[in-house]
Amino acid sequence: MITRLLLAFPFLAVAILLLIGLGALLFKRNLIKMLMGLSLMESAVNLFLVATGYRQDGAAPIFTNVPSTHMVLPTVQALTLTAIVIGVATSAMMLSFAMVIYKKYGTVDIRKIRKLNG
């Protein structure tokens, strides 16, 4: 019972992180805080991907001096690496957008950055 709960803990953490990130994205007025929430959501999804690859008593997926061939899944780790890199590029681009918006609008309050509406 305890082992099952512990094995499910990463997915619980994913859910909590997603909710915190979504909360920041939806309810914060500061653009930078929204982008922080987005970054949290990205971390949550990456954690989910890696957690799905876990196999109980599995070794690291490296063939040199391997104790046993029962390994955790390496494919999801590759997916996660790709997703992390994409997340870095996205965050960099959106933060630079935030900088330019601050220079042009003078504020990072998203309720005031609304020239395009209707």
Add this chain to the structure above:
Amino acid sequence: MDISWTLQTGSGSWNPVLWLLAFAVAFGAAWLIRSLGRADNRKGDALKPFISGNEEPADGGGHIPASNLYWGFTEAMKAYYEKLVPLHTGIPSDYVAWLLGVMALMLVIALTV
């Protein structure tokens, strides 16, 4: 290479080339009838636009601007527009909220139906 000139829709058909021919014939007939009229209808005073006898305002003054062009339509649909246009707030959080709302609705529908 043989191409079919008629579009079959399952309950009808549409042939654009025949339509163009019919259009050309009708256009030719209209042109013929027009050319039987007076020869001086493209000269002088007949060229000026008739605005109930008034003078044409200078420099595009009589040109109705785009915002006023469909006043009747927007006025008649005022109740609809007054609810719809404020929904397009321009705030990104609202956009994400709409996306998540539709996702939640579809999850509920898909998992219970």
Add this chain to the structure above:
Amino acid sequence: MMDTLTRHLPALLVAIPLLAAFTMPLVGRAGNAARSAWVVLGALLTSLVGLALACRVFTGGTVLYVFGAAAPHVPLPMDSGGIPIRIIFQIDALGALMVVIASLASLAIAIYSVSAEARQSGKDGFYSMLFLLVAGILGMVSTGDLFNFFVFLEISSLAGAGLVAYRIDKGEAVEAGLKYALLSTVGALSVLMAIGILFAQYNALNIATLASRLQFTRLDMVALVLLAVPLAMKCGAVPMHFWTPDSYTTAPSSITALLVVSSQASLYGLFRILFTLYGDLLQFSWSTFGWFLIVLGVLSSFIGVTMAIPQKDVKRLMAYHAVSQTGYMLLGVGVGLAVLGNAEALAAYGKTAMAGGLFHIINHAMYKGLLFLTAGAIFYRTGTRNLNKLGGLGHTMPWTMVFFMIGALAIAGIPPFNGFASKLLIYESVFRFSPFLSIIAMVVSILTLASFVKVFHSMFMGAPRAEFAQAREVPRPMIAGMALLALVVVVTGLVPQAFVDRMISPAVEALVDRAGYISAILGGN
């Protein structure tokens, strides 16, 4: 030599735009003329590869390309135990249709951009990102691997967001770029989560392998919703369309035309997920997902066109029309999905509805691209997009006026242009499904014509204005780009059945034939 080239066409399809993108700053050092020549050369080569590949698919069937294998057309390596282990590009008739659209559009846009952006600075980054966007679109529609689709989706979203914000424009363009990037990232995260769910259950990323292993548990239903709704958002379906007017307005006009094609690539992704990945597994919820598409389609078309009528900015108006026309595509294919289980209804009107929806995709890309390019031409000469300030340009810009008329008549569905042909297919088949939907579609068409008459009157009719006295016709490369799209609009309108027979019907068959897609990789299972 030609044989090797033909064998590696799918790889070249993505490699050439990527190469053009990454070498652009180097070539740009040699001067403006060298850079413009490189842009046109890159776009021309990409289009040639795309059209050649599409010809191969339409005459010879599905084309497979396995990356990193000794023999690129063999999906199951001998030592793999019957599992396709590499990333495979699988281009069937529907993918070939999208490749044709992307090739034609990117060629016209590249020729147009060479002249439209000639006076701007920072052209290296602009053209790099343009080719990245083209590569992303072409990758999205060619790939047979779900995670690869996600990667290309992100490539096109990031490149698109960067291009939207490129001409900072007092901050408005950056605001729009930020909204586009934000929504795209949230959507892409949801897609990634769904891919994780599917991989965790079935240990496969290849779409055909997943489709053959799928057992449609509750988790799979969750994954389907997590995949379908963000892709519907990316193509601009109401009520998730709010980013579309903002980004289409402030992007440079040639980029807007390319963003339209990018939205349609996401629409392709949506159809691929619904028909091929899940397909007949949606037995008890076909009607649900069919009606999901139909409701989105009807809402999009009606709300899109009614929001377009009171607009003052010409590109914002056209962007709402893009939302509205996407509604037609969703309506047509949604009717097809709703009757997918009912074989006689499918044969009677379901396939025609899907043919109408898919035909509308290519028609829309062509005439919407044309309309955005004409709006860009007007902006290039007059410096304003505000319809209240424009007027009387028909006297000085006759070619732009002619191209605008062709585009406006096509979008309103006036014979003999291509919009009429696809709309007729949609009206007649949707009428047999449900007359009420067809009537809504026709009303939307009338309102579309109304708003374009408004735009035509405001921009081109009336006496010439004093402040636009120096607005001559636009330079020849811009006219050439617009002429290419206008030519496709006119030709597709004159011989619609030829296009339907050769391109659209094979695409409909490919979409409906899930077993064929799976057996192309797994070989007859």
